[in-house]
Amino acid sequence: MNDEAPPxxxxxxxxxxFDMRANPVKSQLDLPPETEVSFVSMDAVGILGxxxxxxxxxxxxxxxxxxxxxxxxxxxxxxxPCFENGKGALANGLTxxxxxxxxxxxxxxxxxxLDAKFLFYLTMSHEFRSRGESEMLGAGGQKRxxxxxxxxxxxxxxxxxxxxxxxQFLDEKTSRIDALIEKKRVLLDRLAERRQALITQSVTKGxxxxxxxxxSGIDWLGSIPAHWRLKGLTKCTTRVDYRGATxxxxxxxxxxxxxxNIKNGEIDYDISQEFISxxxxxxxxxxxxxxxxxxxxxxxxxxxxxxxxxxxxxxxxQRVIKFATSSGELSNSYLAYWMLSCPFQRDLLSRATxxxxxxxxxGKIVDLKCLLPPIGEQLEITKYLDSKLQTHQTVTETIGKxxxxxxxxxxxxxxTAVTGNSESFDASNLL
Numbered sequence: 001m002n003d004e005a006p007p008x009x010x011x012x013x014x015x016x017x018f019d020m021r022a023n024p025v026k027s028q029l030d031l032p033p034e035t036e037v038s039f040v041s042m043d044a045v046g047i048l049g050x051x052x053x054x055x056x057x058x059x060x061x062x063x064x065x066x067x068x069x070x071x072x073x074x075x076x077x078x079x080x081p082c083f084e085n086g087k088g089a090l091a092n093g094l095t096x097x098x099x100x101x102x103x104x105x106x107x108x109x110x111x112x113x114l115d116a117k118f119l120f121y122l123t124m125s126h127e128f129r130s131r132g133e134s135e136m137l138g139a140g141g142q143k144r145x146x147x148x149x150x151x152x153x154x155x156x157x158x159x160x161x162x163x164x165x166x167x168q169f170l171d172e173k174t175s176r177i178d179a180l181i182e183k184k185r186v187l188l189d190r191l192a193e194r195r196q197a198l199i200t201q202s203v204t205k206g207x208x209x210x211x212x213x214x215x216s217g218i219d220w221l222g223s224i225p226a227h228w229r230l231k232g233l234t235k236c237t238t239r240v241d242y243r244g245a246t247x248x249x250x251x252x253x254x255x256x257x258x259x260x261n262i263k264n265g266e267i268d269y270d271i272s273q274e275f276i277s278x279x280x281x282x283x284x285x286x287x288x289x290x291x292x293x294x295x296x297x298x299x300x301x302x303x304x305x306x307x308x309x310x311x312x313x314x315x316x317x318q319r320v321i322k323f324a325t326s327s328g329e330l331s332n333s334y335l336a337y338w339m340l341s342c343p344f345q346r347d348l349l350s351r352a353t354x355x356x357x358x359x360x361x362x363g364k365i366v367d368l369k370c371l372l373p374p375i376g377e378q379l380e381i382t383k384y385l386d387s388k389l390q391t392h393q394t395v396t397e398t399i400g401k402x403x404x405x406x407x408x409x410x411x412x413x414x415x416t417a418v419t420g421n422s423e424s425f426d427a428s429n430l431l
Contacts, residue, residue, distance in 0.1 A: 011158045012113075017151035020119065021109040026068035029098070033060035038094040040101030042087070045077060048124060048178075048410065051089045053099075062100035067107060071097045074108040074120045076150075080143040081272065084133055086411070090120040106150055118163035118418065121170055122155055125415040139251060156419065166417050177410045184403050188396060192264075195392055200341040202381050203334070206373060216371075220346045224371060233323075233368040236330045240288035240322040241362055243299075247284040247315075250277040257290075258317040259298040262305040265340055267296075267314075276315050288322060290314055293332040295323040297339060300359030304348050306339040308332060321365070330370070334378035337385055338370060 036056050044052035069075055071094050077087035082104065091099060110119045122128055131153065136143040157163070205211075206225045213223040216230055224230070249256070256274040261267050276284055290296075290309045298305040300319045309322075316322060325332055338344055351364040373381065 011156050013154055013156045015151060016108075016153045016155065019111050019114040019157065021111070022147050022150045023107050024068070024070075024073070024109045026063065026100075029059075029068070031059055031096070031098070033058065033063075035059045035098075036095050037062065038099035038101075039066075040075075040099050040105075042077065042082060042102045042104055044101070045075065045082075045087045045105070046089055048086045048407065049089050049120070051075070051091060051099075053093060053095070056095050057100075059098070059100075065103070066100040067103050067105045069099050069101070069105070069107040070094065070109075072109070072116045074110070074116065074123055075101075076106045076108065076123050076145070077104060078106045078145045079104040080133075080136060083136070083145050084129065086124060086129065086407075088120070088123050090117055104144075106145065106147065108150060113160060114157065115160055115163040115167060117167040117171075121167060121414050121418050124411065125418050126411050127155070127415060127419070128153065129411075139249070142249075170414060170417050173413055174410055177406055177413070181403055181406050184399050184406075188399055188403075191392060191396055191399075195389060196340065196342060198388060198392075199337050199385060200343065202385055203338050203341050204343060204371060206377060207380060207384060218369070220350075221343045221369075221371070225373065227374070229372045231370055231372055232366065233370045234366045236326060236370055236372065237323045237335065238326045239324075239365070241299075241365075242287065242316050242320055242322070243318045243362065247276045247280040250275045250280070253277040254281045254313060254315045255311070256315045256317055257296070257320065259301055259305065259319040262296055262298050262307045262320065264305075265307060265336070267307045267310060274317075281315055284315055290316055290322060291324070295332055295336045295339065297321045297323060300354070301357050303352055303358050303360060304339075304345050306336055308336050319359070329372060329375060331375065331378050331382065333382040333386075334373075335370070337382065343371075344368070 035058070037059050038051075038053050039055040039057045039062055040051055040053070041055070044055070046052070069091055071091055073091045075089050075091060077083050077085075108119060108123070110116045132145045132149055135146065135149045137146055138144055158166070204221065204224060205213075206228070208225070212226045214226045216222060216224045218230070221230075253275045254277075255269065256276050257267055258272055258274060260272045261269065263271065290312065292309055292312050294309045296307050296309065296316070298320055323332075323335060325335065347368055348360060349358070351367055352358045352360045372378075
């Protein structure tokens with residue numbers, strides 16, 4: 001860090017490059033190659049703070065090709081949408097004080113005039129995130145915050161002792177907000193478990209309490225209604241696998257549904273927004289254009305997410321398979337619910353391979369099973385689940401909005417505090 005400034009007794013405003021080092025070099029490390037260090041993927045970087053430190057690797061395995069940081073450094077996700085979502089953390093408790101991680105992180109190392117935790121809260125502020133977003137470079141899902149933004153950003157820095165007083169205030173207030181958010185997330189997890197339990201019960205046992213049962217012959221399925229059939233999934237559906245078919249991205253055109261967009265039984269068009277040009281669409285979807293109600297299954301990153309096509313002008317990326325019923329013995333809507341059930345998910349996972357990115361190979365798809373009630377019962381089950389899950393969805397959305405409001409309020413609290421107005425800001429009405 002050049003022109004390092006000593007601590008000041010009065011607030012200062014100048015480019016951050018004078019008070020911190022951006023992306024410190026790893027060549028300063030003088031450790032044996034077998035030294036164990038923490039390894040941090042992007043998934044291990046929390047939203048609004050926190051690092052998951054459950055992965056440890058030898059220094060020699062991660063020295064090349066990964067981002068270096070140490071205890072006391074502040075990590076900031078640089079790529080969209082992780083940056084906008086607030087992914088970042090103050091590093092503490094690293095194995096041997098050292099970590100290497102995803103290259104999609106910027107690392108900020110504070111100097112003597114900048115408290116590390118205060119710097120972390122600065123990077124969580126609305127001002128930092130909004131300005132950083134406006135200076136991103138690149139296109140589509142590859143936009144990144146440049147290092148120059150970090151160096152040239154000019155926040156007002158109070159004296160170090162005041163920075164620490166502000167961080168103490170924020171630690172207390174944000175911990176209470178975070179506790180509320182965590183309680184609501186636990187509730188969402190329970191609702192998701194109940195949702196899957198309801199789906200599983202309906203598609204494996206049916207709606208008739210007086211039905212007779214027979215052994216399915218499969219341990220992970222158990223007994224099934226006596227008049228239901230078990231059939232190979234590929235024998236009652238047609239499928240299109242888009243592996244290797246993703247065309248170049250475009251700034252506009254047809255919306256490209258990737259595996260990331262398929263979540264919780266539907267297509268989420270806000271998680272990631274990528275497009276392919278109208279000119280490339282016909283060629284890209286030459287294997288089969290998506291049609292309404294057809295069923296989508298993700299094969300990797302993540303594995304096993306399911307949704308029905310709800311727009312007929314979308315494009316599908318690799319790691320997404322499209323299924324459609326090939327005869328009158330199976331409905332698309334029932335098929336989607338079957339794929340969301342515990343038995344199908346267990347079957348899918350049992351045939352998957354991989355460690356860091358679990359996925360299923362094309363050749364294993366033919367081994368998957370489908371439980372087939374008569375078509376009339378399929379429609380009754382679908383109608384029943386649609387009705388029950390609508391109420392569930394309403395409750396889930398209400399809790400989700402509450403979490404979002406708390407997160408926005410937290411950001412407002414942090415922003416107000418680090419810009420010098422903490423004493424006039426009171427979160428007690430929320431808490």
